Amino acid sequence: MKKDIFHYALSAFVVGGMALSFASCSDNDLAANQGGSNDALVRFSVNDVQSEAIARGAAMTRGAITPGLGNNDLAGQKLAAHSNRNLNVCFIETAVEGVNPVKADAHTRAEIETTISGDFSSTGIRGVAATSILTTPEWFKAAKTKSNGELYTPIRWSIFQPWARFYAVYPSKDSYSKLTINDMTSADNAPSVDFTVEPNVRDQKDFMTACTGNVNYAKQFEQPTTSLDFRHALTAIRFAVGQNLSWSKVIDKVEIRNAIMKSKYKLSSEFSGTGAAWDNTGATRGTATLSGLSVSTSQNPNATIMGNTGDNFTFYMIPQELTGNGVVAYVHFTDNTEITATLKGEWKAGTTRTLKLSETNSNWSYVLTPTDPSRAAKYDETTSQPYGITSYRTAPDGTTQAVAWKVVGYDANGDGTFSMAEKPAWLTSLSKTEGDGGTAADQGTATLKKADLIDFFKQRNDGLKHATVLGSSSAPYDLSLHDHNGNTTLRNTANSYLISAPGHYRIPLVYGNAIENGVTNDKSYISHAPTGNSKVLYNFKDHAGHNIDNPWIEKTNGGANASVDGAEVVWADAANLVSSLSIAHDGGDTFLDFEVKESDIQSGNAVVAVKKGSTIVWSWHLWFAPKDALDKIPVTNHQGVVYNFTKETLGWKPTQWTGTTYTSARTVKVKVEQTVANNGTKAYTVINIIQNPGGVKKGATTLYQFGRKDAFPGVASSALATNSHFTENAGDNMSIMNGILNPGKFYTYGSNWSSNYSYYNLWSADNTTTGFNDNFVVKTVYDPCPAGFKMPASNAFTGFTTTGQDGGATNVDGTRDWQTYQSNFGHNFWTNSSKTAAINFPASGYLHYSNGSLNGVGDSGCYWSAVPKYSSDGCYLFFNLSYVKTLNENYRTYGFAARPVSE
Known part of the structure; x- marks a missing residue:
């Protein structure tokens, strides 16, 4: 059978196409779904409840983001863990309200960035009066809607059916194949969604829903206020490395095993979101995996294991009862050490839980969690993506209190030592070097110097031309x-x-x-x-x-x-x-x-x-x-044998080559420390600011x-x-x-x-x-x-x-x-x-x-x-x-x- 290298090569470089599909409809169909040509268009005012609550400074007020939360829902706990290498280890679990909440600075609170950054699906039902809004037939179902609340296919109100209720699901069913919006029946008061969590954490999606409550098209041609307040329906789970671990290992995989991965979610029919719930009857269990990691327990104290540098992955899991159901947290290391812990309690929608590896005698009440910029800066960018610091302490009864933090050093050469003098010249400044702390992250950005591009192609050829002439016609x-x-x-x-x-x-x-x-x-x-x-x-x-x-x-x-x-x-x-x-x-x-x-x-x-x-x-x-x-x-292979390769591939001939003075991403580690000591020791962590090289390199x-x-x-x-x-x-x-x-x-x-x-x-x-x-x-x-x-x-x-x-x-x-x-x-x-x-x-x-x-x-x-x-x-x-x-x-x-x- 013929072998063709394209079998291996093309898969990574296929560029997707775009297709359009058309469906015919009769005039009667149109009349059923549209109002008169001059009636107001259906459109929504889109809000993110979590972002708005934090912007108002309400992040510390329980229930402001996720209604109905009690003290026990956010209580921390110590979970016994087991290791195949007899390590003295446990998980310290802490919980906060919100899904990866990020604090807004005062000057930006009027410009809150919603997490509804893409399309969502909206469904409408209507009737002649508030008491006769019919769930079937639906006015329109799972219509593709822009993040600004505008429907892709316009739909108009009808003055003859002026009462309506709208439901929304994010992401849209078109952008997440594991999400199915079910047909409503006459017995329903809201739609339901069959939702499946992707087993590969890198592919997982956040899941949010909203309901407008009853809306009245009271005056023809005037758009009524139609607000969608989106709330998180999943629980965010993060793993972290403790500060006091006495052993040095490298984590390459974390999993949540035997968790509910597919279930049904019933949306609320109220604007407040009350009544929304997961029905885990007949749910399907499975494993969620984040692999391909390289997180050192000794070099990354308090680091959140969210993927490799710049990835920022979070486990988005279906809320569920854990106690007695055999849900297990699993951590794997490169030396085949394994740690497992059976999870207890209950995951609540709209909350974030952090499982931190710790020694069993650890004081676990202080929490310091960094979030690196979501990607490395480009060589010509002068501002990084935001970084974040979450800093608080938790009392035994679950009460949280903000703990201030500050930057105490930089490591630009990767030797593991930090000093304020080691801040590199290409890192001009950090917009936030200290903060008050809290369960919502303080955010800042790095100001960077744009790297200059060098024409290496010209340098190379000029070097050849200007080199000392060798030999002569009589003495080659x-x-x-x-x-x-x-x-x-x-x-x-x-x-x-x-x-x-x-x-x-x-x-x-x-x-x-x-x-x-x-x-x-x-x-x-x-x-x-x-x-x-x-x-x-x-x-x-x-x-x-x-x-x-x-x-x-x-x-x-x-x-x-x-x-x-x-x-x-x-x-x-x-x-x-x-x-x-x-x-x-x-x-x-x-x-x-x-x-x-x-x-x-x-x-x-x-x-x-x-x-x-x-x-x-x-x-x-x-x-x-x-x-x-x-x-x-010198290159050491997997078997430990050293091969001394030539610096360049035989016959290398650049045809275009510009670049920065550095060829690999340059990194500075920023050490952050809590200002309050815990049993005489201040917790610290590290954020990584990275700037990629730039330029173009082509050749043969x-x-x-x-x-x-x-x-x-x-x-x-x-x-x-x-x-x-x-x-x-x-x-x-x-x-x-x-x-x-x-x-x-x-x-x-x-x-x-x-x-x-x-x-x-x-x-x-x-x-x-x-x-x-x-x-x-x-x-x-x-x-x-x-x-x-x-x-x-x-x-x-x-x-x-x-x-x-x-x-x-x-x-x-x-x-x-x-x-x-x-x-x-x-x-x-x-x-x-x-x-x-x-x-x-x-x-x-x-x-x-x-x-x-x-x-x-x-x-x-x-x-x-x-x-x-x-x-x-x-x-x-x-x-x-x-x-x-x-x-x-x-x-x-x-x-x-x-x-x-x-x-």
Whole structure:
């Protein structure tokens, strides 16, 4: 069955369409639902009871937000917990009125932002008198309504049926598929809603309802006052980390198990909201999960576990009786420690409960909870999203009292120490550095400096042009006698050479890495694998199919290739990168000489070949990039093995590149402390202010078919220099000889690959295995990497997910965000578990196995390893925005990128 990389790549980048549907209706239907053409339109005044109550300063008055709450409904408690590691732990549960309530500053109370920020569904019933409003047939049902109270499809009052009652449900049934608004019957006095809580907390929605009570269209053509006061119907549940934990672990998942997840809610028929209730008869139970976390118990005291930084997720749960029903809170840690606690009491609608992990002897009466900005600021934003601090203490009888708080320090370098002097220059100020506290959060924003954009593309090319000229026409600079930093070495040859300055250059006519440290490296072309294996190429071949028995092209096979007399540029992705190619003889050895002019040098790639007559006998890749492109970045894989990757992917050529001076999000931790001590210790917590990097990064890398040395362009054929010879679909003609003779031909999938190119050791001379391992790779003369580097082992990429497996949580520095992914042209993978450094892998796409077409540039990254998976497949790394496959395999015929590792 054909394998296609699009199976993995496209899912994350599908853009949704928009469809319109139409239904016909008769004039009688219209008459039943509409008034006269001049009658007033039905529209609503939309209010959020919670926001208005807090704005009036009523947040501390019980029942102002959620009517009918008693003292016991908000009483705190200590819940016994159990651990599979015998930890001394419990949950301290506290409750406040409101769903994640946020305090309004005095100067903003006239401009309260309602939580009804999207569409809702409204239903109307009507009648000729207040006592004869009929529930059936409904005037209109679940009509899509804008957040400002305006119906998408206009409906008019009728003076002949001037009494009405309206109901509203948020979110609209169109935006939340797990919500069903039921038909009303004559026995009903209000609609009911079948509501299901999403099991993945990241997908959950808040649920609010409202009723206008009876409304009278008393005077024709004049709109009556029609108010909808929305109230929360769910209970918000948050988990938090206590301050006094004596053990350090990392939370990666929290769950609420065996809770009611699907039930029926009966709306109130009163404006006050009284009478609304959940009917949990026949309800369905299940588990709500928030996974993919990384919350340290030692580094995040009092932190609310609401997702990773910037996510702010809350469990939105159906109110229910807990005692005796086996509802369990569950916390999982990365070391497989588990903590469970059976919940007691009752969840009430319109309240927020916080379950804080604590030592069993903890004083739990003081509560300090931070809320980070809902997202990181963009590089050019000067104001962050709001942050929040909730600070109060709870008496044994449930009475709450505000506790003042203030900012006491900053940590900008991530060392865990805080001081006021460490506030970074890019954080200009915080609008709120202290507050009175309370059960509703004090809110503030950070004022930030806009980061300047730098043109890295111009810097890179200017650096190449202005570098010191190397060599001369009479004394060319021998690339094989210098490392990438320009230091003199013994001769080291390769199939790829880095050029970082204008000049006159020379490379020896040597097969790949057949010379290392000045001596013959015959292990690069003679395998020492056990004999008798048909999948092992024991003697590597030249262009004529003869065994290579000498490093020098003209000296192998008794001089059969003597008299190499020509050279050419096979292809180049920029004009005039290489000029004046010639064959030179020096001391019995043969070289390819060429010039790189200051006026022409720029980031790019070229493939050059030497010929005997019209026959190409070998070719090399010339990569024009800064010296530091081959600097080493240590990366520790999931198995604990360190691989020293090159700083840049082989053949990286930026085409557009602007950015900030920082490439990863910059963070400052702000330490907040309560001003009142609890048993001699003041509670503290941390809020995180983050500013993302900015800019645009686009480019290409060279691409390779598995086992071939030949670099292929990662740009469209139309972007190649004039007189380039690249055939993207050369048919099913692959063989070792054809590959060497035709370095500009991309051979497509077919039987010739299986019969002529299915060896296991083309990039690792002694390899006899397939699949994923950390076995030592012996570089071969077909390896495409520069001197001192080789193709990586097949396990080299396993550290790029948390599990080391395909599809595990991605170990990336901020690039799960689409904008950041685009700005970095791929992923910034963490190099080790400490997450202090990252390595960029460009999403440079691939050449398709069946026709050589270029695909996925900017969307997906594909990187070969040195080891095959099967006779027909190679092992490789695949990634896109949301998915990483560290242990993937696909046809050898694909053109994928190469990321060398140090030998």
